[in-house]
Amino acid sequence: MSQKVLLNSKEVNIILHRLACQLIENHNNFENTVLIGIQPRGTFLANRLAQMLREDYKIKNVKLGHLDITFFRDDFRRGEKPLEANTTDIDFLVEDKNIVFIDDVLYTGRSIRAALTAIQSFGRPNEIELLTLIDRRFSRHLPIQPNYRGRQVDAINEEKVKVNWKEHGGEDVVYLINK
Amino acid sequence: MSELSVNHLLGIKYLNQKDIQLIFETADHFKEVINRPIKKVPSLRDITIANLFFENSTRTKLSFELAEKRLSADVINFSASQSSVKKGETLIDTVNNILSMKVDMVVMRHPNAGAGMFLSQHVNASIINAGDGAHEHPTQALLDTYSIRERLGSVKGKNVVIVGDILHSRVALSNIFALQLQGANVMVCGPKTLIPKYIDKLGVKVETDLRKALNWCDVANMLRVQNERMEISYFPSTREYTQQYGVSKALLDSLNKEITIMHPGPINRGVEITSDVADSKQAIILDQVQNGVAIRMAVIYLLASKIKH
Numbered sequence: 001m002s003q004k005v006l007l008n009s010k011e012v013n014i015i016l017h018r019l020a021c022q023l024i025e026n027h028n029n030f031e032n033t034v035l036i037g038i039q040p041r042g043t044f045l046a047n048r049l050a051q052m053l054r055e056d057y058k059i060k061n062v063k064l065g066h067l068d069i070t071f072f073r074d075d076f077r078r079g080e081k082p083l084e085a086n087t088t089d090i091d092f093l094v095e096d097k098n099i100v101f102i103d104d105v106l107y108t109g110r111s112i113r114a115a116l117t118a119i120q121s122f123g124r125p126n127e128i129e130l131l132t133l134i135d136r137r138f139s140r141h142l143p144i145q146p147n148y149r150g151r152q153v154d155a156i157n158e159e160k161v162k163v164n165w166k167e168h169g170g171e172d173v174v175y176l177i178n179k
Numbered sequence: 180m181s182e183l184s185v186n187h188l189l190g191i192k193y194l195n196q197k198d199i200q201l202i203f204e205t206a207d208h209f210k211e212v213i214n215r216p217i218k219k220v221p222s223l224r225d226i227t228i229a230n231l232f233f234e235n236s237t238r239t240k241l242s243f244e245l246a247e248k249r250l251s252a253d254v255i256n257f258s259a260s261q262s263s264v265k266k267g268e269t270l271i272d273t274v275n276n277i278l279s280m281k282v283d284m285v286v287m288r289h290p291n292a293g294a295g296m297f298l299s300q301h302v303n304a305s306i307i308n309a310g311d312g313a314h315e316h317p318t319q320a321l322l323d324t325y326s327i328r329e330r331l332g333s334v335k336g337k338n339v340v341i342v343g344d345i346l347h348s349r350v351a352l353s354n355i356f357a358l359q360l361q362g363a364n365v366m367v368c369g370p371k372t373l374i375p376k377y378i379d380k381l382g383v384k385v386e387t388d389l390r391k392a393l394n395w396c397d398v399a400n401m402l403r404v405q406n407e408r409m410e411i412s413y414f415p416s417t418r419e420y421t422q423q424y425g426v427s428k429a430l431l432d433s434l435n436k437e438i439t440i441m442h443p444g445p446i447n448r449g450v451e452i453t454s455d456v457a458d459s460k461q462a463i464i465l466d467q468v469q470n471g472v473a474i475r476m477a478v479i480y481l482l483a484s485k486i487k488h
Contacts, residue, residue, distance in 0.1 A: 071212065071220035071250075071480075077488045081184045082481075085208040093216070121217040 006161070007151060007174040015150040019131060020052045022148050023100065030062050032126070033098045038115050040067040042103035044165040045133055049102065065090035067101075069114040077125035095123035098149075104163040106132040108146035134161050136172060168175070183481050187299045187306040190315035191356035199360060203325055205477035206470070212474055213249060223252035226483050229277050230307070231287045233259040233270075233294075238444055238468065239309050243286050246475035252483075255282070270294065271301050277381070278304055283486050284479070287311075305482045313347050313408065319443055320353035322474040324361055326467045327398055330439055340392045342368045342424060343402035343451055346375050347409065350402060350443045355381055368392035369424060372413040373404075389424050393434055400441040401426060401451045416476035421450050428455040439463055 007015065022124040025032040030053070037046025043066045050064040070085040101115055112130060119125065139157065153176070155161060160177045164170055183198050212220055228247050232240055240256075247254045257277065268349045284305040287295055292314035302450065310316040327334050339358050345351045345367045358365045359382060366384040367374055379385055386392040393399060404420065415422045426440065440452065440462040450452045456462060 068208065071209075071222045075221075076222050077484055077486060082484050085205060087208070088211055102464060117221065121212075121215045121219070 001177065001179060002148050003162075003177040005173060006088075006153060006176050009166075009172045012133075012150075012172040012174065015133065016048060016052060019050055019133075019148055019150060020057060022052070023049070023131070024057060024059070026129075027098065027100075030059055032096070033100065034063040034065060034092065034094060035100050035102055036065045036067050036090070036094075036115075037121065038101060038103040038111060039066055039088070041105070041163065042101075044167055045104050045131075045163075046102040047115075047167075049131075050167070062141045063092055065092065067118055068113055069111060069118045072114040072118040074110060074114065088172070090122055093123045094119060094125045096126045097101055099128045101126045101128060101130045103130070105134045105136060105161050106130070106144070106146055107136045107161075109142035110138045112140075112144050113142050133163060136161060182485060186482070186485055187295070187308075188317050189299060189306065189308045190480055191317045191320050191353045191360065192315065194360070195301060195348075196360055198471050199321070199357065199464060200410065201475065202321060202477050202481065205261040205481060206473040208324060209249075209476040209480070210473040213469075213476075219249050219251060221251045221395065222480060223247070223250040223483055225488075226250075226283045226285060226486070227253040227255070228284045228479070229257060229282045231257045231274065231277070231285055231289075231291045233287070235260075235308070236288055236309070238471070239288065242468070242471040243307075243309060243318075243475050246472050246479055247286075249472070250476055250483075252284075252479070252484060255280075255343055260448045268291060270298065270478050274298060274304075278302055280337075282424065284483065303321070307478060311347050313349050313352075315353045315356075316443075317353050317357075318471070318475055318478060319350050320357035321478070322467055322471040323354055323400060323441060324357045324363075325474055326441065326463050326470050327363075327439070328361075329466065329470065330463055331397065334358065337363045338366070338396045339399060339400065340368050340386070340396040341377060341390065341396045341400045341402060342389065342426070344373045344404045344413075344428075345369055345402070346373045346413070347405040348402050350400075354400060355383055359383075366392055366395060368415050370420070370468050372379065389426070390430070390434075393426070393430070393438060394436075396438055398439045398441060399426065400443070402443065403445065403447055403451060417450060425449075425451055425453065426456050427453045428459065430433040431459075431461065435470075437461060444468070472488075 037043035050062050053059045053062045066089040068086040068088040070083050129147040131148040132146045135152045136151040162175045164173050286307045288309040292312035294311045295308035368386045442464045
């Protein structure tokens with residue numbers, strides 16, 4: 001197994017600031033916008049972006065939620081491992097809101113498909129956008145594309161993209177791992 | 180994530196501590212789901228479940244059916260009173276006929292102890308025991324202990340007394356197993372005639388004085404007197420039973436601490452507990468009912484994940 005660094009800590013930081021600025025460009029003061037991190041790994045990115053928007057860009061009312069998609073996935077009973085559920089934490093209605101889904105890696109698009117169904121349990125949003133740190137293009141199973149992307153990566157199926165956050169110990173870094 | 184150690188839920192006796200932990204953690208997620216504006220998830224859309232009730236039931240049947248529907252399973256219902264069982268069909272024939280309609284899971288209540296176990300050995304479907312005679316009622320014990328965990332933070336180290344008709348109760352046996360597995364101290368309390376001989380061999384305390392039992396416990400689980408299972412008289416009169424083993428607000432107020440009151444339902448108001456107790460803040464009877472749906476969703480979901488596509 002070999003791994004190479006796709007993005008180091010400094011590059012991750014620059015990209016996060018760019019993504020935050022792009023969000024501000026489209027959503028102004030976030031009055032009618034909510035950020036939804038997709039469990040489990042999208043929540044780190046969502047938390048970080050929300051913190052950045054509040055502290056670095058002084059936007060007061062950034063609403064943030066976490067959405068678990070386990071019960072909406074299309075591979076229940078089809079894999080070797082049982083599906084592990086996580087906490088959903090959305091303490092607001094999404095009716096008529098502009099939602100930004102946030103996930104660390106966009107690969108087949110199936111998680112986002114599940115998230116699109118899952119979010120309907122919380123109301124009918126006005127529109128939904130997708131923000132992803134890493135976009136593995138050419139590997140999509142569904143017609144889903146991000147509105148905001150940190151970095152596009154061409155990786156083959158045997159390779160894995162792993163995002164490590166400093167909240168998890170270590171530092172912010174993105175690896176491409178050859179299995 | 181680990182998975183259940185069993186393919187059927189026949190009784191708490193066959194579960195281990197990790198299984199219960201996994202069921203509770205999964206139920207936490209489903210509890211959040213059933214409090215959403217839209218309370219349904221699509222996980223089990225390709226699973227068919229048969230609810231076979233060979234004995235009367237209201238809340239368990241409703242609770243299972245709701246849990247199945249909230250998971251998007253297809254549901255068929257069967258009750259013995261309207262079926263060919265009365266025409267002399269055997270249990271295996273009845274179930275095999277239903278399974279030939281491509282059913283993946285069976286939820287069964289049956290008046291005979293061991294019916295679920297018997298079925299699991301003879302048919303190819305996942306079986307959930309919804310009560311077999313006076314033997315076990317595992318989902319009730321799971322939701323009871325889940326409710327204790329919710330109210331008191333944990334089950335471990337708590338003193339729990341089960342009061343009333345222990346002899347005819349499947350809830351009592353399943354609760355004893357579930358409570359002990361989670362590290363609670365268990366006592367049974369009731370008239371001697373309604374406490375099975377040798378129950379102390381299960382490691383439970385036995386008490387016939389209700390006041391002493393209530394002073395000892397953190398939680399009292401009040402069972403219903405199952406008149407329908409009694410062929411002989413076990414106590415002189417309902418009135419005398421209530422005087423000795425009924426819990427009233429005055430009795431609760433005279434204790435040296437506040438205890439939690441549970442009841443698996445249906446309540447005979449004025450017999451095992453008075454109305455003011457049933458409706459008091461100390462009672463978590465309606466929480467138990469709400470938790471029942473989440474627990475059953477968790478059990479069904481976890482067992483269904485073991486049925487391979």
